[in-house]
Structure formats: structure tokens, C-alpha cells
Amino acid sequence: MSAPQRKTDIGPPHFKQFLPPVIQKNYGSWKYHEVLRPGTMVHVAESGDKVWSVRMASPRLISTDFVRDICDVADKYCDGFFRFTSRHNVEFLVSDESKVKPLEDDLKKRGMVMGGIGSRVSNIVHTQGWVHCHSAATDASGLVKIIMDEFIDYFTTKELPNKVRFAVACCTNMCGAVHCSDIALVGVHRKPPIPDHARIPNTCEVPSTIASCPTGAISPDPAKKSVKINNDKCMYCGNCYSVCPALPISDPVNDGVAIVVGGKVTNLRTAPKFSKLVYPWLPNNPPKWPEVTNAIKGILEAYAKGAQKHERVGEWIDRIGWEKFFKVTKIPFTFQHIDDFTFARETFRTTAAFKW
Amino acid sequence: MPKKYDTPLLDQLEKGSYPSFVTEIKKAAAKNEQANDLLGALEQCYKDKKTHWKHGGIVGVRGYGGGVIGRYSDIPDQFPGVAHFHTVRINQPSGFFYNSKALRELMGLWDQYGSGLTNFHGSTGDLVLLGTKTEHLEPLFAEVSSRGWDLGGSGSAMRTPSCCVGPGRCEWSNIDTLDITYNITQEFQDEMHRPAFPYKFKFKTSGCAVDCIASIARADCSIIGTWKGDIRIDQDAVKWYAKNGMDINAEIINRCPTRCMSYDGKEIKIANEDCSRCMHCIAKMTKALRPGKEKGATILIGSKAPFVVGALLSWVIVPFMKMEPPYTELKELTRKIWEWWDEHGKNRERTGELIERKGMRNFLEFIGVNPQPAMIKEPRRDPFYFWQPDELK
Numbered sequence: 012m013s014a015p016q017r018k019t020d021i022g023p024p025h026f027k028q029f030l031p032p033v034i035q036k037n038y039g040s041w042k043y044h045e046v047l048r049p050g051t052m053v054h055v056a057e058s059g060d061k062v063w064s065v066r067m068a069s070p071r072l073i074s075t076d077f078v079r080d081i082c083d084v085a086d087k088y089c090d091g092f093f094r095f096t097s098r099h100n101v102e103f104l105v106s107d108e109s110k111v112k113p114l115e116d117d118l119k120k121r122g123m124v125m126g127g128i129g130s131r132v133s134n135i136v137h138t139q140g141w142v143h144c145h146s147a148a149t150d151a152s153g154l155v156k157i158i159m160d161e162f163i164d165y166f167t168t169k170e171l172p173n174k175v176r177f178a179v180a181c182c183t184n185m186c187g188a189v190h191c192s193d194i195a196l197v198g199v200h201r202k203p204p205i206p207d208h209a210r211i212p213n214t215c216e217v218p219s220t221i222a223s224c225p226t227g228a229i230s231p232d233p234a235k236k237s238v239k240i241n242n243d244k245c246m247y248c249g250n251c252y253s254v255c256p257a258l259p260i261s262d263p264v265n266d267g268v269a270i271v272v273g274g275k276v277t278n279l280r281t282a283p284k285f286s287k288l289v290y291p292w293l294p295n296n297p298p299k300w301p302e303v304t305n306a307i308k309g310i311l312e313a314y315a316k317g318a319q320k321h322e323r324v325g326e327w328i329d330r331i332g333w334e335k336f337f338k339v340t341k342i343p344f345t346f347q348h349i350d351d352f353t354f355a356r357e358t359f360r361t362t363a364a365f366k367w
Numbered sequence: 368m369p370k371k372y373d374t375p376l377l378d379q380l381e382k383g384s385y386p387s388f389v390t391e392i393k394k395a396a397a398k399n400e401q402a403n404d405l406l407g408a409l410e411q412c413y414k415d416k417k418t419h420w421k422h423g424g425i426v427g428v429r430g431y432g433g434g435v436i437g438r439y440s441d442i443p444d445q446f447p448g449v450a451h452f453h454t455v456r457i458n459q460p461s462g463f464f465y466n467s468k469a470l471r472e473l474m475g476l477w478d479q480y481g482s483g484l485t486n487f488h489g490s491t492g493d494l495v496l497l498g499t500k501t502e503h504l505e506p507l508f509a510e511v512s513s514r515g516w517d518l519g520g521s522g523s524a525m526r527t528p529s530c531c532v533g534p535g536r537c538e539w540s541n542i543d544t545l546d547i548t549y550n551i552t553q554e555f556q557d558e559m560h561r562p563a564f565p566y567k568f569k570f571k572t573s574g575c576a577v578d579c580i581a582s583i584a585r586a587d588c589s590i591i592g593t594w595k596g597d598i599r600i601d602q603d604a605v606k607w608y609a610k611n612g613m614d615i616n617a618e619i620i621n622r623c624p625t626r627c628m629s630y631d632g633k634e635i636k637i638a639n640e641d642c643s644r645c646m647h648c649i650a651k652m653t654k655a656l657r658p659g660k661e662k663g664a665t666i667l668i669g670s671k672a673p674f675v676v677g678a679l680l681s682w683v684i685v686p687f688m689k690m691e692p693p694y695t696e697l698k699e700l701t702r703k704i705w706e707w708w709d710e711h712g713k714n715r716e717r718t719g720e721l722i723e724r725k726g727m728r729n730f731l732e733f734i735g736v737n738p739q740p741a742m743i744k745e746p747r748r749d750p751f752y753f754w755q756p757d758e759l760k
Contacts, residue, residue, distance in 0.1 A: 014506050015513035016513055017509040017513060018512040018513060018517075019517075020556040020557065021517050022458065022517050022553045023460050023516070023517060023552060024460050026545050026549060028469075029460055029464035030464055030535060038534055038535065039540070043653045044537075044653060054537075068385060070385070070386045070387060070388040071388070071486055072392070072484065072486055072497070073388075073484075074391045074392070074395040074483055074484055075474035075478050075485065076394050078470055078471075078487070079471060081467075081470075082471050083467075091467035092464075092466055092467075093465060093467075094462060094465065095487050095488060096532075097531065104536070136490065140418075141412035141413070141418050141419070142388075142405070143420065143452070143498070145418060145422050145438075147418040147420075150412065156383065156385060156387060156388060159383075160382075163383075163384050184672060185673055185674075185678075186490045186672070190584065191584040222713075223675070225674075225675045248673075248674065248675075254715075256421065256422040263417045277576070277646075278577070278578065278583075278644075278645045278646060279650060280624050280645055280647045283578070283583050283584065283680055285680070297376060297413045298413055299379065320617070320618060321618060321622055321647075352677065353676045353677045354677055
């Protein structure tokens, strides 16, 4: 069988063919929406038309069979139309109210999990990890699975003061907006790379390797046609390894997971914020990472208890202050918490007013 | 395909009530040799607590410089099925909308030419086909492209633009995020498929300041819908919220960052000239409050993740731009930005980093945008600034 005629530069299919008729008809004319259940909401158009969205969890890494199962469900209840959310959930788009309940029942019967709408935990944005990445300091899918298992009630039923957006990045490259999430995990190294002098001359371009280092820790080693690392300057970001594969940095014992909190991307109430460091390192302990889940539990429980309605994690911390945050969460405060990198001076306290 | 590997560590991740990626890999492994070996290779990573993937080599399809990420195992003798395990990025439709017919067809092709594993979606937004062999790339591309799908971006190129659900299903959207995304993707096909930039360049479009696509944190060009004019108030709906138990003073009025609202127990009043359009009141009282009628977007430039010298959020460059097709102003601005970046950017230097290095003034003058207070949090604190000869006597 010969291959069909290939085409180039056609771009993606036009989205319009994938919009259900009710959306085509009311495109841009939505009036309001209501959250009916943790996994179901209804949008009402100016015309009075309605579309129900039923949100179902997905592990993001899915088989073709999983996609075909989604297709079967969509064919049965919503004329084959569905979408994915920006956090990788599936949304079935139903235009016939009488099909909403049977759809929810069917998903339950299939063992699927619905939820994530409103002031809850939604699915976790994450990177490839050990499934598919060369620079991963930890796995991503595994961490996501154990966190979502641990906090499943906050996805399916229980409410929090506001949304809590988790994210997982398997290294400091942070593919995905981990640096602006309520609670985020990031894979970190703790030892400098070890130059493989036998491979560097043939594998790496020395000037771009030197230029990749943000702290100027890499210098040429002309005798070996290689590079030297100043271990006192290296803060183990791993950017050099992205440029030069002969600078391996991964270390099963010393690599681990850092936790950063209090970030947000939305402009609601307060400006978007970066997440800040609270746990500099926790051990890589697959497949369940118990130290990591315990740490998150402590933070989430303190937030649930202390935050006012509508406060995101970062807004709660802004109100109570970091000194109180470390007190109520009982997280040890260390030298690693005090910035000594590029934005350090912006982070030092310049007021005599703080809490005991 | 018979079971090839024992996976006691990964098996533990099939328990628990959240859907399991391990179960998904096993489903694919039951009929696919590559997925089967991925399962074994991943168990090995869990055992060794380290990754077993090598840097990508240069692989792709004819005529394109991106869209495929080369991936090779560092233990190919142990797991020959993933000796090559390349990722194919398929440009997703705007807003991640699909129908069953189109995806069934695509999944059939992926079973034929790849591992049967996917990501819906990758971090940037692509529909990711996870793992295939070099010799399958061309036939796969011929099959998918003849059916209307194209590859996304990778490397030092325009990356696949993405957006929130927008006017498809959201009452807050001030702009047609879906159409803008489709339109710029079509406009810049060459820039996406044939990497020629200093580094990556990302577009993300959100319909309002809630920013569901996180554009302000991870797009070199963040397009965020906004409005001019008064917030429209339905006072009957305000009463409905009060009657249904909302503490309007605590939840809305006292949470307003600019203190531009008041509530006398009956009606909400807004001093619109003081409103900064953060969206809190509108998002919480969606039946009662709606954005003003003159719609457009704020264009912000420069956000990125921490590499190399720290993460950046995007900076306001154009406070208000009308967004009507064919989006000529946005496209012209984009081309100017790329021209400047192309001229001055170092290898692997993002747009935001270049603006920091060369100075905002240099950037603004080149792209032809005048200084405005909306661009800054505060004016400079230092007394060290430049004058041009024509500004002096």
C-alpha cells in the first residue's frame, strides 16, 4: 500500500468543525455559567440555549484505547463532541439536559473520576519525567499520580478557600508554568556535573557550553580540549547538560524534589506571582515519594485552615506573612531559603515591621 | 503481545482512585512492542532513581526543521523497543476541541506507526504522539498531513500557539482567542516549521485577565483580553446573589484591589475610572457583572521559566490593541519584535532576556511603541539615564 500524498504547512485543522452545534450557534454570546456539581457546569447563552460540561480526570499520558473510550462516551451522549482543558482534563460537551445524568452515571460505571471545577484541586500540569526526558531529576507522572490519589477528595467533592493549582516539573527547565503555581514540585540536583573529558571534545561545542552557565562556573580546559567546573560557583541548575551531553549531572542519591508555593498566573484581586521556595530538597523516593506527599499535606491543611474565602495560597501567605507561614506549617527555615541568586536583593526585608 | 517485564514498583501506581498512567502504558503494551519496552525501561528508571533517556538527535520529516523530538534510550540493548522513541508534536486545534471521528482516525494511524501512547496535551499545547521509530516518521507524516493535521513547533522556532476556551464557551472572553490562535498559526507556518530564531518563541492567548492558559507566565508574547468602558451591572442579579447567601461586602467589595466598589445592601456601585479590570467581581458574580463593551487585548512580552538567570513574567508593551481579523497590528508588531531579536539575540536568548540586556528603551524604539505609565509598576529609582543628541540643545 503506498502512502498518501503528504502536505506541508497546512497548519492545524480549523477548530470550527469540532464545535458542537450549540456552541457554533452561541459562539461569543455566552451570558453566565453555574457550577452544578464538582464535575459538572452549565453555560447559558444570551439566546437561552445551554451547554453542559462534564469534566473527567485524565492521567494525560494516555493510550489510544483511552481516547477511543472517550470517543465512545462522546458518541453516546454528546454527538461525538468533547474537548480537553488547559489542565489536561476531558470535558464532554452536552447540549441535551436529559443526557447529563446518564453520562455521569456511565463515567462512574467505567471507574472514571469527575470533578475539579470551582474552589478545588484540579488536574496537575506536569512534564515528561522519566517517561521521556533526558534531563529529568525526578519522575513527573508518578508524583502526579500519588498527589492526586492523596488529595482526590479535593478533586471530587471537598471545597477549599479557592482553587489550588498543583504543578510538577521534573527539572529546573520547568516546561509548563510551575514557577507560578499554588504548590509546585520541581526536580533538583545537588552536585555539580562531572565532565566526561573523553567525550567532550567530540560531543560538545566548548564556547556555547561555557556560555550556558548562569554563574560563570565553566571555563575552558585547553590541555584536554574540554572544560573545567568551578564547584564553588555551580548551583546545579543543569543548563550546561542541556547544551553538552558529556556533562552528566544526574545523581540517584542526591537528586530530589523541591517544593515552591504561593504562585498564581491569574490577575484576580492581586498581581500574578512567582512561587517561592519552602522545601529546598526532599528525597527521590519512588514509587510513592512519602516525604513529598506528607510535606504537601502539611501545606494544604494549613492553607485550608488559615485562608479566608477566595484567598489563593499566595494571597493567604501575603496576608499572614512568611514568618507566620513557616510557623504554622512547621517547615524548617534554612540558608537555602534566603536568595543568593539574581533577584536576591528584591527579597530581603526592608521594614522593621514583622510578626513574632 | 505477551507480558515481557515484571514491574513491581510501577504496579503500585495502579492503585488509588485517580486514573493511572501505568495502566495506560500497560494497555498500549498489550498490543505494542514499543510500549511494552517503555514499561520495562520506566521500571528501570524507578529502580535506579534516574532517567535512562539520552539527548535528542536530529530527526524529522522532509522539509521541516522541527515538530519531532529525537529520543534514544541509554540502555537500548536491554530495551530494544525504545532504542529510538521519538516524539511527534501534532498541532492541536484551537481550544483543544475535537470530535470522535477525527480522533478515532488519528489514533488508528498512531497504532499503526507508533507506540499507541499519547499526551493530551503537552505543556505547550501540542497533541503529543509519544514514541516512534525513525523509519516510521515519513509514512506517519504523509498519513496525518493528508488528513488535515500538521506538526507543531520545536527547537529555536515559533512554538505551537495555544489559547483558552474563549468565546467557544466562556462569557468573560473579550477577544476571539480561538480565531486569533488559528490565524497566527497559519500566518507563521514557516517560522514554526523551520527554526531560524535565536531560541523558542511562544504565543498564548487568554480571553480575560483570569488567564486560564497561563499566558503571562510562559509566553514570549502574552495576549490577554480586556476592555474599556464601564462594567455592566444587572442590579436584579445582584439581589439574586444577596438572596442566595452571598456576603457581597466580604466576598466582593472588600476583595476589590482598587476599592472602586460599594454596596449599600441593595445595589452595587462601581467607580469605573478606578477599576483595574482584575476580574474578581465579574468572576464571582457572573450573572450580575459583565465586562465593558469596547473589547481588545493587552499585549505583554517576555515571560519564561527560570533558565538561565531566573523566571520572568511578561511585561505590558501595548496596553490596548483592537483584535479584529486579520489582526494586522499584532502581526506587524510580531514581525518587528522578531526582527530586533534576530538582529541582537544571542544563541538561546529569549526575547525577555534580550530586553533586559539591551534595555527596554532600545526595544520600544525599534518596535515603534511610545512610553506609557501602564508599562511600569513605578518609574526608575536611580538618577542614571540617557539622553539622545536631538533631545539636547
